[in-house]
Amino acid sequence: MLKLFLKKGKEKKVKHFYPWIFRDEIQRKEGKGIVAELYDFEGNFLARGTYSPKSRIAFRVLSYGKEEINKDFFIKRIKEALELRKNIPSNAYRVAFSESDLLSGLIIDKYAEGVTVQIRSYPMEELKDEVLKAIVETLKPDFVYERSDFKGRRDEGLKEFKGLLYGNLRNPVLIKERDLKFLVDVKRGLKTGFYLDQKDNRAYVSGLVDENSKVLDLFCYTGGFSLYCAKKGAKVLGVDINEDAINLARENAKLNGLSAEFLQANAFDFIQETTDRYDLIIADPPAIAKTKKEKESILWAIWKLAYYSFQKLKRFGRLFICSCTYQISVEEMVRQLRFAATDTGKRIIVKEVNLQPIDHPYLPTFPESLYLKCIDSVVLN
Ligand SMILES: C[S@@+](CC[C@H](N)C(=O)[O-])C[C@H]1O[C@@H](n2cnc3c(N)ncnc32)[C@H](O)[C@@H]1O
Known part of the structure; x- marks a missing residue:
């Protein structure tokens, strides 16, 4: 060795x-x-x-010991990871989150009876057969679909790849999160198909609304936040630039017998142009910040979204804004909200800071494992 x-x-x-x-x-x-x-x-x-x-x-x-790295090792790690994930209110969740589950280079997501994997390092690619056998033995899935279409693999000398590794996949896959059903496109969807990391924030946000609320869900993807709010009786509009996501969001609304509206549009233009007033605006923009320039543009996006949202919210309205990159801290997000508030003459409070759910564990000894931060703020005037 x-x-x-x-x-x-x-x-x-x-x-x-x-x-x-x-x-x-x-x-x-x-x-x-x-x-x-x-x-x-x-x-x-x-x-x-x-x-x-x-x-x-x-x-x-x-x-941190001298364990053999083989199929049995992966079985043990998957079982340990499942222990931590016993009370997840969904049949779709992240089974293994790389370093956070002592499986650096490997992501395993469960979607109802199926599984997706993402291999992020060269040696993990070499160990793929052992990983696959361990997944099949422990999780007994109907299918294993690989979603290694992840640019970071190039740093490891690996090409991007996706394809079926095991079983039969009937795409899209039907999952259930709390009392809502969602169709997930595990072949072409973003991430490995669904934003599993927002499951607790979706529940949190739905606690802010009732049948009198008017909600705008910017960057709504396949309708996660939107449908949680619609289920509470709120009038919801979801906006996303991606046509496939909007189509799936509409299907998901139908599937649950809910009447949320979805619009294919640029969220930055929409928030600037809308003349409506809302009780809650959710803004969950995409974020990749490898370079300093990319980081600056995400900070600018947070400011811009907050700047217009604060003007389009009713008094005591809420902005729930997220950032999903390690490079941007909670402090930096709060600073952008402060700038946007002073620029619009609004007084705001920061009510809550929400991080990742239990199936995306954040290790304080590995700061890179904390990427998702969402801030709930209230407009006071
Ligand atoms: C982080 S995801 C949102 C996830 C979603 N909140 C959920 O819980 O499922 C970001 C979304 O932003 C969309 N997007 C990217 N640029 C956009 C733009 N300029 N306007 C609207 N949507 C955009 C992507 O299509 C993607 O669905």
């Missing part, structure tokens, strides 16, 4: 449960392989994990 020896001092982060070692932190290597053992400068064992020959992230921790 490959042995990696760290530069002096670099062992501290591993001892503090940070799961990545960068290439320039390695002093020397002994042997070969994609499964590796990590040692400190003096030769003391630290962890077992995988080695990526091309990526900047050279080593990823899979175990």
Whole structure:
């Protein structure tokens, strides 16, 4: 097995449960392989994990002991992950969230009786057969569909890929989250088909409305937030630029016997132009912020959405705004809301800050695992 020896001092982060070692932190290597053992400068064992020959992230921790990395290892990890996810009010949830479940490089999502996987590292790709066998044995799915159409794979020297790995898939898949049904396009949908990470925020937001509420759901995708609010009797309009998503949102409304309205449009233009007044505006824009420029544009989007939303909300109306990138902090989001409030002459309060649900665990020792932040603010004047 490959042995990696760290530069002096670099062992501290591993001892503090940070799961990545960068290439320039390695002093020397002994042997070969994609499964590796990590040692400190003096030769003391630290962890077992995988080695990526091309990526900047050279080593990823899979175990702080000397566990064999094989099918049984993946079965054990999946069972541990399921323990944490016992009380999820949905038959669709993230079974394994990479580093957060000590499965760095692997994402497993369950959609009713089926499963999607995403392989994010070169060594995990090499271990795919073992992973697949473990999934089939533990989760007994009708199908396993791979959604490795993820650009980050290029850093690992891997191509993007999607396709059926096991069983029969009848797409779209019908899932049930609390008392709502959704059709999920696991082949072409965003992420692996559904925003599983917003399940608790959808319930939270539905608690803010009743049959007298008027709700605008910007970036509504297939209608998640919209239908939760419509179920409470609110008058809802969902807006998204993606035609397939809007069509599925309309189907989802029908499926649940609800009468939300959906519009294919640019949300930034819509919020600027609408002359209506709302009790609740939800804004869940897409966010990729790898570069400084991309980060600036997301911060600007938060400001712009808040700037117009604050003017289109009734007194005591709520803006529920989200950011789904690690690079933007809660503090930065609050700052943008503060700027937007002063620019519009509005006084606001920040009522709640919501993070990720239990099936997307946030490890404080691995800050990169916290990406989703949503802020509920109230307009006072
Ligand atoms: C983070 S997802 C929203 C997820 C959704 N809130 C849910 O819970 O299912 C972002 C959505 O923004 C849409 N989108 C991207 N750019 C847009 C734009 N300029 N105007 C409207 N929608 C846009 C995408 O099609 C995608 O559905």
